[in-house]
Structures are given as C-alpha cells and as structure tokens.
Amino acid sequence: MVYQIYPRSFQDSNGDGVGDLNGIRQHLPYLKKLGVDVLWLNPIYVSPDKDNGYDIADYRQIQPVYGTFADFDHLLKEIHQNGMKLLMDLVVNHTSDQHEWFKESKKSRNNRYADYYIWRDPVDGHEPNNWGSYFSGSAWTYVPARKQYYLHLFAPGQPDLNWENPTVRKEVYSLMKFWLDRGIDGFRMDVINLISKPVGLPDAPQAAGALYGDVEKVVADGPKLNDFLQEMNQEVLSHYDIMTVGEMPGSTPQDAINYTNLAGKELNMVFQFDHVMLAANPNKKFGKWNDQPVSLLDLRHALFKWQKALDQKGWNSLYWNNHDQPRAVSRFANDDPRYRVVAAKMLAVTLHFLQGTPYVYEGEEIGMTNAHFTRLDQYEDLESLNAYHQFVEQQHAISGEKMLSYLANMSRDNARTPMQWDASQNAGFTTGDPWFALNDNYQQINVEQALKDKNSVFYFYQKVIQLRHQFEVIRDGNFKPLAENDLQVFAYQRQYQGKVLQVFSNFSSLTLKRDFIKPAGQLLIDNYNNDTKQTLRPYETKTYLI
Numbered sequence: 001m002v003y004q005i006y007p008r009s010f011q012d013s014n015g016d017g018v019g020d021l022n023g024i025r026q027h028l029p030y031l032k033k034l035g036v037d038v039l040w041l042n043p044i045y046v047s048p049d050k051d052n053g054y055d056i057a058d059y060r061q062i063q064p065v066y067g068t069f070a071d072f073d074h075l076l077k078e079i080h081q082n083g084m085k086l087l088m089d090l091v092v093n094h095t096s097d098q099h100e101w102f103k104e105s106k107k108s109r110n111n112r113y114a115d116y117y118i119w120r121d122p123v124d125g126h127e128p129n130n131w132g133s134y135f136s137g138s139a140w141t142y143v144p145a146r147k148q149y150y151l152h153l154f155a156p157g158q159p160d161l162n163w164e165n166p167t168v169r170k171e172v173y174s175l176m177k178f179w180l181d182r183g184i185d186g187f188r189m190d191v192i193n194l195i196s197k198p199v200g201l202p203d204a205p206q207a208a209g210a211l212y213g214d215v216e217k218v219v220a221d222g223p224k225l226n227d228f229l230q231e232m233n234q235e236v237l238s239h240y241d242i243m244t245v246g247e248m249p250g251s252t253p254q255d256a257i258n259y260t261n262l263a264g265k266e267l268n269m270v271f272q273f274d275h276v277m278l279a280a281n282p283n284k285k286f287g288k289w290n291d292q293p294v295s296l297l298d299l300r301h302a303l304f305k306w307q308k309a310l311d312q313k314g315w316n317s318l319y320w321n322n323h324d325q326p327r328a329v330s331r332f333a334n335d336d337p338r339y340r341v342v343a344a345k346m347l348a349v350t351l352h353f354l355q356g357t358p359y360v361y362e363g364e365e366i367g368m369t370n371a372h373f374t375r376l377d378q379y380e381d382l383e384s385l386n387a388y389h390q391f392v393e394q395q396h397a398i399s400g401e402k403m404l405s406y407l408a409n410m411s412r413d414n415a416r417t418p419m420q421w422d423a424s425q426n427a428g429f430t431t432g433d434p435w436f437a438l439n440d441n442y443q444q445i446n447v448e449q450a451l452k453d454k455n456s457v458f459y460f461y462q463k464v465i466q467l468r469h470q471f472e473v474i475r476d477g478n479f480k481p482l483a484e485n486d487l488q489v490f491a492y493q494r495q496y497q498g499k500v501l502q503v504f505s506n507f508s509s510l511t512l513k514r515d516f517i518k519p520a521g522q523l524l525i526d527n528y529n530n531d532t533k534q535t536l537r538p539y540e541t542k543t544y545l546i
C-alpha cells in the first residue's frame with residue numbers, strides 16, 4: 001500500500017508556511033500506524049515552481065524550502081528504520097525552462113545542448129502544428145535567437161526533452177542512478193507514456209470550437225515508448241531491487257500489459273486515467289472541465305475493464321485521487337456531513353479489495369473533502385487559472401459562474417489544501433502563513449479528532465490495509481464482476497485457492513435491497529457494524545469471506 005505525500009501541503013516544521021522534509025519525518029509514526037508500506041513524494045527538486053515542482057531546474061539538488069540533503073538522508077533512514085520504502089517522482093518528459101540544458105539549448109542551433117529539446121522551424125510563419133498544451137494555449141513557443149519553436153506539452157516553462165537523442169537518454173539514466181545509489185526504493189514516473197513523439201509530429205484531432213488539437217490523442221504511447229522503457233530497464237531499473245509506476249494518461253489496457261507484463265522488462269505498474277476522466281463535458285472543447293457527478297455505470301465500466309484485462313497479464317495501480325484530482329469522497333461518493341464518514345469508508349473497501357496496488361493520497365484516510373471554493377482568487381493552480389482565462393475571458397465560450405462550478409468540481413487545488421492535523425490555527429500544518437488556504441472544515445475533519453474516535457475513517461482505513469496484508473485472496477485473488485448492470489451497487493468477487501471474497505458497496509444515499517447478496521461465510525468488514533443481510537443502507541459496504 002502506497003501513501004502519497006504532497007510535500008508542500010503535508011507538514012511545515014520551520015514556520016515558513018510550506019511543508020518540508022523534517023515535517024514529513026515527524027509524522028512517520030502516524031504513517032506506520034496507518035499501515036503504509038511505501039511512501040511516494042511529489043517532486044522536491046530545485047524548481048521555479050511554475051507547476052509546483054513538476055518543472056525541474058536541477059535534478060540533483062533539493063529545493064531549499066523543503067530542506068537539505070542531510071534532512072533528506074535523515075528522512076530516508078527513518079523511513080527504512082520504520083520498515084517502509086520511498087518512491088521519488090521522476091519528471092523526465094520535460095524540464096524547467098530554467099534548467100541549464102534549456103538555457104543553453106535556446107541560445108543557438110549548434111551548441112552542445114541544441115538537440116536536447118524538440119525544436120521546429122515555423123510553418124508559414126506559424127507554429128509547426130495544431131497541438132494544444134495541457135495547460136491551455138499552444139504547445140509551441142517561439143524563440144527569436146533560434147528562429148524556431150520549442151515544444152511544451154505543459155506550460156511554456158516546461159520544455160519537452162528530446163528522447164530521440166541518445167545523449168538525453170543517458171543523462172536521464174545517470175540522474176536516476178544518482179537517486180537510486182542514494183538509497184531510494186523506486187520511482188513514480190511522470191507522464192512517462194508521452195516521451196516518444198509520433199514521427200512527423202502530425203496535427204491532432206481538434207474538437208469543434210476548440211482553439212487547438214487534443215495532443216494526447218497523438219502523443220500518448222508513441223512509437224518508441226517500449227524501446228525507451230526497455231532500454232531504461234536494461235540500463236538502470238534491472239540493476240536495483242526497486243518498484244516503478246508509470247503515469248500513463250490515455251493508455252489502454254493493452255498498452256499497460258505491454259509495459260507491466262509479467263516478463264518484467266519495463267515497469268511494475270501504471271496509473272491509468274479512465275476512471276478519473278469520466279463525466280467528461282459533452283462539449284468536447286472544454287476537455288476535462290465539467291460539473292457533473294460520475295455515474296456508477298461508467299465508473300464500474302472503467303474500473304472493471306482494467307481489472308478484467310490485466311488479470312494474470314499485467315498489474316494495476318488502484319487510486320481514487322491524487323494531487324491532480326478532486327478529493328475522492330466529494331467526487332465519487334458524498335461529502336455531506338450526514339454521509340461523509342460512511343461514504344469515505346465505503347470507497348476504501350471498494351478500491352482496496354480490487355486487484356492491484358492501492359494508493360492513498362494524504363488526507364484521504366481521514367476523509368478530507370473538496371475545497372468548495374467559490375471565487376477565482378482562491379485558486380493557485382496554473383491549469384485551473386489558465387482554463388478560466390481561456391474559456392471565459394479569451395473565448396467568451398462560457399460564463400464565469402459556470403466555469404467556477406467546473407473548477408469547484410474538477411480543480412487540482414481541491415487536493416492541495418494543507419493536511420488537517422488538528423483543530424488549532426492552520427490545522428497544525430504551520431505556525432506561519434500557509435502557502436495555500438486551509439479547507440474551512442478543518443475543525444471538524446482532522447487527524448487528532450480521527451485518532452480519538454474508534455469509528456473514524458482513519459481506523460477503518462487501517463483495518464482495510466491490515467486485511468490486505470493478512471489475506472492472500474485480497475492480494476492475489478482472481479477478479480470476477482458481479483451485478484454488472486446495477487445502477488447503485490458496485491459488487492465483485494475475488495477468488496484464490498478455494499477462498500472467495502465478495503464485496504458489495506452502495507454508492508447511493510438510498511436504502512436498497514438486493515437479492516444477489518447471499519450472505520455466507522464470515523462478514524470480514526462492514527461500515528455499519530451490523531449486518532442487515534440483503535439490505536444496504538446509504539453508502540454501506542460489506543465484504544464476505546467464504
């Protein structure tokens with residue numbers, strides 16, 4: 001079980017308002033108590049922070065606001081002493097425009113770093129193709145000194161590395177070894193399925209009314225991706241006893257089987273995106289932005305598709321949320337105070353008993369909710385702010401009010417409010433001025449309160465995690481869908497060496513009766529503490545071990 005820490009927002013130890021490495025170290029006993037096996041830290045390297053660390057200017061230095069190398073080594077040592085492992089974020093589709101490589105590369109067409117990035121001549125005085133950036137606007141920026149455009153799938157401050165250049169690949173392998181030799185236990189690889197660009201960089205499909213083409217459709221899982229990953233495996237990964245997970249927007253199950261197949265020549269597992277891209281806007285030009293709830297039929301279809309396809313062929317990652325997604329309980333269940341606790345517990349069982357490696361994002365284990373911001377000035381994330389400016393102010397495609405409801409539903413900032421430790425000022429996150437606003441509900445929802453209440457979301461997660469550690473059928477069982485057309489109940493079965501596990505979860509606020517629930521064996525876990533057999537109360541989940 002992997003616990004994700006967004007270092008900026010986890011714990012500030014020195015009062016500067018930003019979370020840091022010593023702050024993480026203070027909470028290792030808490031993480032141990034939860035049952036964490038592996039920690040994943042979002043980027044902590046030197047960065048101008050245009051995209052909160054996903055724009056790296058020096059891969060071999062720690063951003064001073066997070067601490068020193070001595071702090072890092074101290075943290076790593078204590079993580080290991082506590083029997084846990086550490087995954088670092090590897091961001092090598094792009095660097096920062098402040099990285100030395102890019103500063104040199106943009107000076108001329110014939111210096112040592114000239115081909116480290118993807119440069120193209122203008123076509124008819126314009127960008128080389130119609131690609132749009134993930135963060136609004138064109139994916140190309142012009143540099144007069146070279147009379148060329150460079151490619152950035154994300155912000156202009158995040159130029160894409162040229163993976164066709166073998167020297168670039170060697171640089172990447174060398175920085176990976178730098179961290180592995182320091183003793184870390186693996187990598188989460190940022191948008192790693194975008195590194196191989198299609199030959200000739202063809203235009204991407206463009207939705208009606210959209211300013212640019214949808215770049216993911218042509219860039220995801222490019223022609224040389226398997227070659228690059230196999231080379232990386234040969235050069236680096238295979239020499240260490242480590243864990244790897246590739247972030248793969250737009251990948252299909254077949255792609256994932258290629259990367260994570262049991263021969264083990266590439267990666268251990270991937271993050272797929274199908275279940276976090278649901279409720280997409282029917283008006284395609286708005287991309288991911290919408291204010292609709294996710295339907296259970298769609299959610300089940302997405303998750304089951306991956307469960308079925310990878311069974312015995314590859315390996316899934318299981319996640320409801322992370323630093324790029326809204327909070328799970330708000331998005332997939334219900335954060336109304338009447339239901340929040342049972343609903344968060346229901347989500348825990350539903351996800352963790354599937355086949356794959358489960359990930360918990362900081363605060364999920366206490367049922368933290370979306371921020372419910374109502375004004376633009378409450379947002380900080382560049383993706384959210386750029387989308388608002390583009391759709392409302394530039395294109396006049398939507399009202400400001402509607403866009404705010406899209407942001408409230410989908411913005412990454414929902415996940416980035418500081419961790420809620422207690423009911424004191426700033427939720428115990430910092431004694432200073434926090435870099436980002438706290439969620440208003442921290443006096444009701446916080447770790448201190450959760451640890452005092454034996455019925456809290458925290459203790460339920462702890463039990464779910466412990467059950468996965470205990471039962472082979474949860475870790476290794478085959479997957480079988482149940483009740484695949486039910487509109488409110490999510491049900492499935494796992495099976496391993498004669499043991500059967502059946503999970504029934506009510507995703508609605510209604511009380512339901514279902515004949516397909518046939519109570520048998522042992523009630524392994526439920527979130528209401530008594531079994532009403534074929535009845536499921538609002539957001540009830542129950543699991544039988546037969």
Ligand code: NOJ
Pocket residue numbers: 051054091154190191247323324
């Ligand atoms: C995915 C990361 O999770 C996200 O936070 C970041 O903005 C993009 N990749 C670009 O690095």
